[in-house]
Amino acid sequence: MSAARFTLHRLAARNSQSFVRSTQVPTPARSAVACFSTATKTLHQQSNNATARPSTSTNDPETHFGFKNVPEHMKEAMVRQVFANVATKYDIMNDVMSGGIHRLWKDHFIRTLAPTPGTKLLDVAGGTGDIAMRFLDYCKDTHGDNSAQVTVFDINPNMLEVGKERFSKTQYHSTSQVSFMEGNAENLEHIPDNTMDAYTIAFGIRNCTHVDRVLKEAHRVLKPGGRFMCLEFSKVENPVISKAYDIFSFDVIPAMGQMVANDRDSYQYLVESIRKFPPQKEFATMIKQAGFTVMGQGYEDLTFGVAAIHSGWKL
Incomplete structure (x- = not known):
């Protein structure tokens, strides 16, 4: 897919009940969530007229970033940026x-x-x-x-x-x-x-x-x-718990990200990366x-x- 069109989709809202409190967002992973917006901007600037490239390209292979593919050589910079963005506050949402x-x-x-x-x-x-x-x-x-x-x-x-x-x-x-x-x-x-x-x-x-x-x-x-x-x-593995965990992950966590950090899309990326x-x-x-x-x-x-x-x- 074109890097210029690389965006984070939002899942449709679903009615749900809260999952058990033992569900948790990872510490370094929390560090990884805020980079998506920055990375998207960077990709857009560097790829104005880019055309879609298959992930099998030997010159510029792709890797996953959540459910999306990004050029492999750019992922490290995206992660670096994410840590810089959230270094002083990333523990809060974990708790x-x-x-x-x-x-x-x-x-x-x-x-x-x-x-x-x-x-x-x-x-x-x-x-x-x-x-x-x-x-x-x-x-x-x-x-x-x-x-x-x-x-x-x-x-x-x-x-x-x-x-x-x-x-x-x-x-x-x-x-x-x-x-x-x-x-x-x-x-x-x-x-x-x-x-x-x-x-x-x-x-x-x-x-x-x-x-x-x-x-x-x-x-x-x-x-x-x-x-x-x-x-x-x-x-x-348990199908009942897995279903509840998915609801919590894809509905509750992004909503909490929006409420606490004013950043729903980054938390959407977080659950995808998991x-x-x-x-x-x-x-x-x-x-x-x-x-x-x-x-x-x-x-x-x-x-x-x-x-x-x-x-x-x-x-």
């Missing part, structure tokens, strides 16, 4: 739409990681520092450990500034336990091989253009015995193909599969 349940998911995520004293963590797409803070707090509270270290890695400097500000108000601000690094998860070029004990990415991998490259880079930087963990929205991410079994297979060893099925469903924790070991 409003999830009733705070995303906080419980993240707490469980760190307990599942169960870091030991001295663990060296790379937290990718973690700009605002909420996973990193939980990691350091867990090490301190559980082990009395102040030797654990975390590198907060994010593609957008605005998000990293929010994380730095958050940490500046804590006991960790004057220590060497936390550092910040800007870069692309698909190319961790400044991180040597076999240097990290753990790698986490929470609600961020879906924003990446090439998920397979992200997984391969995660495998490369981990030490033998290191653990990869991903918290991401997933697929609800549906485009691979379901649990497919993503677990991708993790195996990147070289990781998974235990059992390789994932744990949270809240009926609204989200899932994926785990793999570099052995």
Whole structure:
């Protein structure tokens, strides 16, 4: 389709009842929602007289952005812009739409990681520092450990500034336990091989253009015995709950986006992007193909599969 005509459609309004409060909007995904308007403007400016190109073009392949296709080379810039737009306010809607349940998911995520004293963590797409803070707090509270270290890695400097500000108000601000690094998860070029004990990415991998490259880079930087963990929205299998979740997602979330953020279309994109991410079994297979060893099925469903924790070991 022509990039110049790239627009976000709106689904017809449907009567519905509210879904359970355990439905949640992802943290980094919240970071991904506001870019659609900016991206559309950029595409229009760069493609005034463009004609439609098939997605199979070898010169300019396309990738998904919600339910729409965009030129692959433009997605990174769109994601960068989105993080810049919402860096200082993106947590608010997460709490409003999830009733705070995303906080419980993240707490469980760190307990599942169960870091030991001295663990060296790379937290990718973690700009605002909420996973990193939980990691350091867990090490301190559980082990009395102040030797654990975390590198907060994010593609957008605005998000990293929010994380730095958050940490500046804590006991960790004057220590060497936390550092910040800007870069692309698909190319961790400044991180040597076999240097990290753990790698986490929470609600961020879906924003990446090439998920397979992200997984391969995660495998490369981990030490033998290191653990990869991903918290991401997933697929609800129960048909009754799935139907209710769809109603909540496509009717309630965009309406709340309009009411709270005056931005319905971006939230429409958000729920579409969730549906485009691979379901649990497919993503677990991708993790195996990147070289990781998974235990059992390789994932744990949270809240009926609204989200899932994926785990793999570099052995």
